Amino acid sequence: MLQNRYIALGITGSIAAYKAADLASKLTQAGARVDVLMTEAATHFITPLTLRSLTGRQVFIDMFDPTTELAEQHVEIARRADAVIVAPASATTIARLAQGLADDVVSLTVLATEAPVLVAPAMDHQMYENAATQANLETLRQRGYTIVGPAEGRLASGRMGLGRLEETEVLIGAVKQALGRRGDLAGRRVVVSAGGTQEAIDPVRFVGNHSSGKMGYALAEAARDRGAEVTLVTAPTALACPYGVRLVSVQSAREMRDAVVAACQDADALIMAAAVADFQPGEAAEQKIRKAGKKGLTLELVPTPDILSEVRGDLVRVGFKAESRELLESARELLRRKQLDLVVANDVTAAGSGFATDTNQVTIIDASGQEEALPLLPKYDVANRVLDRVAALLRERGEAP
Numbered sequence: 001m002l003q004n005r006y007i008a009l010g011i012t013g014s015i016a017a018y019k020a021a022d023l024a025s026k027l028t029q030a031g032a033r034v035d036v037l038m039t040e041a042a043t044h045f046i047t048p049l050t051l052r053s054l055t056g057r058q059v060f061i062d063m064f065d066p067t068t069e070l071a072e073q074h075v076e077i078a079r080r081a082d083a084v085i086v087a088p089a090s091a092t093t094i095a096r097l098a099q100g101l102a103d104d105v106v107s108l109t110v111l112a113t114e115a116p117v118l119v120a121p122a123m124d125h126q127m128y129e130n131a132a133t134q135a136n137l138e139t140l141r142q143r144g145y146t147i148v149g150p151a152e153g154r155l156a157s158g159r160m161g162l163g164r165l166e167e168t169e170v171l172i173g174a175v176k177q178a179l180g181r182r183g184d185l186a187g188r189r190v191v192v193s194a195g196g197t198q199e200a201i202d203p204v205r206f207v208g209n210h211s212s213g214k215m216g217y218a219l220a221e222a223a224r225d226r227g228a229e230v231t232l233v234t235a236p237t238a239l240a241c242p243y244g245v246r247l248v249s250v251q252s253a254r255e256m257r258d259a260v261v262a263a264c265q266d267a268d269a270l271i272m273a274a275a276v277a278d279f280q281p282g283e284a285a286e287q288k289i290r291k292a293g294k295k296g297l298t299l300e301l302v303p304t305p306d307i308l309s310e311v312r313g314d315l316v317r318v319g320f321k322a323e324s325r326e327l328l329e330s331a332r333e334l335l336r337r338k339q340l341d342l343v344v345a346n347d348v349t350a351a352g353s354g355f356a357t358d359t360n361q362v363t364i365i366d367a368s369g370q371e372e373a374l375p376l377l378p379k380y381d382v383a384n385r386v387l388d389r390v391a392a393l394l395r396e397r398g399e400a401p
């Protein structure tokens with residue numbers, strides 16, 4: 001979604017300015033055209049040459065420099081930007097933006113743009129907590145700017161606290177959300193479930209499965225990138241929550257049922273990508289089961305709740321069916337039995353498909369029985385193909401956001 005989009009990246013005089021090089025590089029690698037704007041102070045921390053090399057584009061520092069476009073048309077970068085991100089944003093620049101000044105290329109561009117503006121503060125804890133900085137950030141928030149971070153952790157001063165520039169992945173997530181704010185899921189509430197549930201045997205062991213959560217997280221991210229308000233109900237995974245997504249962490253199928261049912265109260269769509277256990281131990285042992293003196297152990301398993309059939313209302317409901325054999329037959333059966341709008345059939349034994357991979361090969365089956373077999377695709381692309389169908393179903397139902 002960053003392909004050919006114009007991103008204006010304002011870099012200011014913070015010790016975190018070197019991290020902006022990573023952001024500029026990753027945005028460029030994703031296909032964006034990154035116009036870097038630097039305050040004079042920023043050039044003490046990182047060289048314009050670095051940014052120029054990474055983006056392959058001219059870097060703007062002095063609005064009066066007769067060799068740049070800005071001298072001809074000073075608001076050109078502001079006009080062409082699809083999003084403006086100031087990262088890192090120093091306390092001084094935040095104050096300047098709150099005052100509405102336009103006396104350097106960063107503040108000039110922010111003041112002149114109609115694109116969404118993101119501000120990622122980075123400074124020492126005391127500077128961040130200072131009432132002046134807080135008041136300035138509040139002014140920016142009220143003007144509709146998105147304040148991203150700061151994160152908590154070790155600061156350049158050696159102290160711990162709030163003030164670190166957010167990680168590059170978080171900043172890119174925020175840019176994508178800003179770009180997608182008018183997407184075809186804008187104003188829609190989408191609930192996604194992800195990960196493999198863990199059913200306790202005793203306080204230290206569980207019955208689990210190989211789900212990595214990657215498909216569900218990709219769905220949450222892709223729905224966010226199309227403007228949706230996303231709740232991600234997730235069983236334990238090793239993945240970071242995508243920026244801008246509401247996360248609800250659960251462990252067992254029962255907990256997932258409760259969280260999904262609650263999140264679906266006012267949702268437009270539910271996509272169940274989680275690998276929910278079909279069976280759980282009847283009752284978890286209160287103490288750790290000991291091996292000593294036992295020849296074997298038999299577990300009595302009972303069925304888990306059927307989450308999709310417990311979700312009521314006229315929301316679009318999408319199920320995932322992972323199988324190692326007779327995939328399409330069982331996917332069709334699931335569609336009929338639970339009266340779903342879509343089933344995504346996933347052969348977990350195919351190469352590059354299923355658990356823990358970054359790609360997936362699926363067939364989407366709709367309520368009329370029509371089947372669309374997709375090629376092997378990155379999970380984010382699979383997510384978008386599923387969301388194309390969800391968005392179309394929501395449009396057909398004519399429920400205006």
Ligand SMILES: Cc1cc2nc3c(=O)[nH]c(=O)nc-3n(C[C@H](O)[C@H](O)[C@H](O)COP(=O)(O)O)c2cc1C
Nearest residue numbers: 012013014015016039041042090091092093122123
């Ligand atoms: C070594 C050093 C590190 C600094 N780090 C920060 C910082 O992380 N955040 C910040 O707001 N200011 C920091 N400053 C102060 C700013 O560089 C200074 O306020 C400057 O005027 C900011 O100008 P600008 O907003 O136009 O870039 C630092 C200064 C020095 C000398």
